[in-house]
Amino acid sequence: xxMNAIDPRGVGSPLVKGxxxxxxxxxxxxxxxxxLALTNALNFSISPYYKWGKLLDATNLFLxxxxxxMSMTLVILTGYIDISVxxxxxxxxxxxxxxxxxxxxxxxxxxxxxxxxxxxxCGAFNGLILVKFSELAPMIVTLATQIVYRGIALIxxxxxxxxxxxxxxxxxxxxxxxxxPVMMAAFFILFIVFAFLLHKTNYGxxxxxxxxxxxxxxFSGINVDRIIFTNFxxxxxxxxxTALFLTSRMGSTRPNVANAYEMDVIAMVVLGGVSTAGxxxxxGGVLISIFIVGLLRYGLGLIxxxxxxxxxxxxxLLVLAVAIxxxxxxxxxxxRKPTVPASVKA
Amino acid sequence: MxxxxxxxxxxxxxxxxxxxxxxxxxxxxLLFIAALIIIVQMSNSxxxxxxNVSNLLTNTAIIAVLSVGMFVVILTGGIDLSIGANIAFTxxxxxxxxxxxxxLHPLIAMLEGLAIGIILGAIVGALVAKVHVLPIIxxxxxxxxxxxxxxxISGGKWVSAHQMPEGFKAIATGSTLWINNLVLxxxxxxxxxxxxxxxTRVGRRFYAVGSNADAARISGISGDRAVWLAYVVMGGxxxxxxxxxxxxxxxxxxxxxxxxxxxxxxxxxxGGVSINGGSGKVVGVLxxxxxxxxxxxxxxxxxxxxxxxxxxxxxxIILGAVLLNTAVKRRGDxxxxxxxxx
Numbered sequence: 001x002x003m004n005a006i007d008p009r010g011v012g013s014p015l016v017k018g019x020x021x022x023x024x025x026x027x028x029x030x031x032x033x034x035x036l037a038l039t040n041a042l043n044f045s046i047s048p049y050y051k052w053g054k055l056l057d058a059t060n061l062f063l064x065x066x067x068x069x070m071s072m073t074l075v076i077l078t079g080y081i082d083i084s085v086x087x088x089x090x091x092x093x094x095x096x097x098x099x100x101x102x103x104x105x106x107x108x109x110x111x112x113x114x115x116x117x118x119x120x121x122c123g124a125f126n127g128l129i130l131v132k133f134s135e136l137a138p139m140i141v142t143l144a145t146q147i148v149y150r151g152i153a154l155i156x157x158x159x160x161x162x163x164x165x166x167x168x169x170x171x172x173x174x175x176x177x178x179x180x181p182v183m184m185a186a187f188f189i190l191f192i193v194f195a196f197l198l199h200k201t202n203y204g205x206x207x208x209x210x211x212x213x214x215x216x217x218x219f220s221g222i223n224v225d226r227i228i229f230t231n232f233x234x235x236x237x238x239x240x241x242t243a244l245f246l247t248s249r250m251g252s253t254r255p256n257v258a259n260a261y262e263m264d265v266i267a268m269v270v271l272g273g274v275s276t277a278g279x280x281x282x283x284g285g286v287l288i289s290i291f292i293v294g295l296l297r298y299g300l301g302l303i304x305x306x307x308x309x310x311x312x313x314x315x316x317l318l319v320l321a322v323a324i325x326x327x328x329x330x331x332x333x334x335x336r337k338p339t340v341p342a343s344v345k346a
Numbered sequence: 347m348x349x350x351x352x353x354x355x356x357x358x359x360x361x362x363x364x365x366x367x368x369x370x371x372x373x374x375x376l377l378f379i380a381a382l383i384i385i386v387q388m389s390n391s392x393x394x395x396x397x398n399v400s401n402l403l404t405n406t407a408i409i410a411v412l413s414v415g416m417f418v419v420i421l422t423g424g425i426d427l428s429i430g431a432n433i434a435f436t437x438x439x440x441x442x443x444x445x446x447x448x449x450l451h452p453l454i455a456m457l458e459g460l461a462i463g464i465i466l467g468a469i470v471g472a473l474v475a476k477v478h479v480l481p482i483i484x485x486x487x488x489x490x491x492x493x494x495x496x497x498x499i500s501g502g503k504w505v506s507a508h509q510m511p512e513g514f515k516a517i518a519t520g521s522t523l524w525i526n527n528l529v530l531x532x533x534x535x536x537x538x539x540x541x542x543x544x545x546t547r548v549g550r551r552f553y554a555v556g557s558n559a560d561a562a563r564i565s566g567i568s569g570d571r572a573v574w575l576a577y578v579v580m581g582g583x584x585x586x587x588x589x590x591x592x593x594x595x596x597x598x599x600x601x602x603x604x605x606x607x608x609x610x611x612x613x614x615x616x617g618g619v620s621i622n623g624g625s626g627k628v629v630g631v632l633x634x635x636x637x638x639x640x641x642x643x644x645x646x647x648x649x650x651x652x653x654x655x656x657x658x659x660x661x662x663i664i665l666g667a668v669l670l671n672t673a674v675k676r677r678g679d680x681x682x683x684x685x686x687x688x
Contacts, residue, residue, distance in 0.1 A: 129665075129669070133672050136621070136668065136669075140615055140621055143608050143611065144608075144612070144664045144665040145661070146608075146661075147660060148658060148661035148662055148665060151656075151658025151659070151660070152658055154657060155655045158652075158654045159654070263486065266483075266486070267487075276483055306497060306502070308494045308496075308498075309498065311490040311493060312490055312494025315487040315489065315490025315493075315494070316487065316491050318483060319473060319479060319484055319487035322480065
């Protein structure tokens with residue numbers, strides 16, 4: 001191999017170099033932005049009801065899942081997965097509705113706190129099992145607790161619905177804080193918190209480290225169990241936040257709410273460029289992909305496409321998002337692998 | 347020869363403990379099942395009647411067929427969450443075909459289901475083995491794609507009992523050699539699996555790839571092909587189960603077998619199949635299947651259990667069995683380590 005082979009990335013002024021490295025560093029996010037633009041273009045072309053003015057309202061329909069996607073990002077970054085989140089949403093929502101309505105009833109703010117505590121408890125239970133039985137696969141444990149949590153919701157409420165919330169409560173899911181919907185404002189505040197937590201704090205760096213190599217972390221004195229437990233508890237807490245907004249939007253709750261939410265949430269996270277093997281991905285990508293999945297569902301919903309077919313699209317998108325970087329043309333977009341010249345091979 | 351008198355007493359307990367560790371997990375599960383049977387029988391004497399037992403066996407047969415497939419997939423270190431949708435898809439296609447052509451021979455219907463299932467499994471397998479998408483993501487995504495496809499081909503409608511010819515429904519209700527067809531199929535599938543997994547080259551490859559993919563590759567085993575094959579086997583068995591399911595319940599719906607994969611994975615994990623791949627036995631899977639089948643059959647029989655607490659109890663038993671299994675395995679490993687005389 002000739003020593004003076006020129007790396008194409010090394011050519012040009014510092015400005016060009018900087019732009020190039022930025023491009024290669026954030027190539028996934030840039031691709032996501034392009035997909036987001038394409039999604040919008042598709043939506044505008046298929047439905048006359050898809051208008052800029054309505055998009056702020058439309059965010060109310062999917063940003064509740066966005067809350068979950070943020071904490072799920074942390075869980076997946078450590079190489080774990082949580083399938084029980086949808087059931088956690090259902091259980092905390094049911095517990096809130098029942099504690100508000102039961103007997104004398106607790107005041108609504110307290111019921112909301114109970115909702116958050118329920119979610120956190122569910123997440124903490126997952127985390128506890130996974131920490132104490134570290135050889136168990138997170139998927140198995142959360143598959144089982146998924147049945148258990150929804151089972152508890154079923155025991156509490158049977159096949160009834162619970163609602164009759166105070167008149168101010170629907171504002172959480174439908175109201176506006178100034179120009180922005182309340183849910184959107186809450187989402188962006190929490191997003192900044194999570195992005196800061198992941199990218200600017202010690203804790204965030206540790207999450208990446210645990211995802212890359214758990215054993216090495218353990219040997220370098222990082223309390224891996226605490227990180228995993230905290231992540232799952234946070235995930236449960238965010239499931240409860242999702243429950244707060246979802247219940248407010250629907251006005252009442254049933255044990256079967258939020259069915260198959262985990263699918264959308266995992267799709268959002270994975271499409272956002274977070275590797276399910278752990279240790280790779282950024283909050284920004286997840287933010288864009290939340291809007292891609294959400295707006296796609298909203299747009300297709302406007303032209304009366306059946307839920308099952310919507311799921312089909314999301315499922316296909318999920319597989320594609322993971323498959324594309326693995327395919328040959330994907331490697332052109334992402335990183336240039338060092339190619340061995342033919343002379344060396346021979 | 348002179349050293350034999352001193353080494354013999356040392357070797358015996360080692361062999362004894364090895365035997366105990368080897369069979370202990372299946373024994374524990376067997377005792378658990380026996381206890382469960384006794385408890386259920388005590389609370390409702392209708393449990394161990396011939397009618398209910400045959401009902402239990404036919405219901406468990408479909409789980410057994412699926413568990414064998416899932417066992418092979420988990421053995422290679424993967425997981426398949428798409429089988430519920432696979433069952434629904436093959437069941438729907440075959441049901442529509444049978445409804446349109448009532449003279450179709452039941453055997454051909456079953457082969458058709460097998461073939462469609464194999465194709466679906468091959469798609470998931472190709473994503474996992476060739477494109478290297480993580481199994482959980484590939485199968486979760488394809489689960490929804492298949493489910494949507496069922497909806498598209500059926501238009502959301504059901505194929506119900508009166509549209510199906512008697513010959514087709516006889517797949518599940520009829521019997522061969524005095525044994526119900528479903529049970530017979532399940533037994534045959536189990537026996538083939540036992541033979542293939544323990545005594546053939548293909549079967550040992552699944553174990554090799556699952557326990558150490560790198561070592562398997564270095565010793566010349568194509569890991570990708572074995573993994574792909576595992577999903578093909580799973581798909582084929584899910585397709586077969588789809589036909590059996592539709593024949594048994596005499597209806598094909600877009601939401602057939604939704605969430606059913608949890609039962610199957612639970613049966614495997616309870617049966618001692620390591621979710622990390624590379625270990626597990628067909629006998630264990632059989633026992634795990636029996637446990638799940640008994641839970642499903644017995645819960646409605648116990649009058650004190652309301653319909654709504656069924657899924658909670660089911661989940662707790664799965665969780666409990668998984669945790670218990672892990673605890674027993676830890677103890678077994680600890681004993682094995684202690685017996686080593688390092």
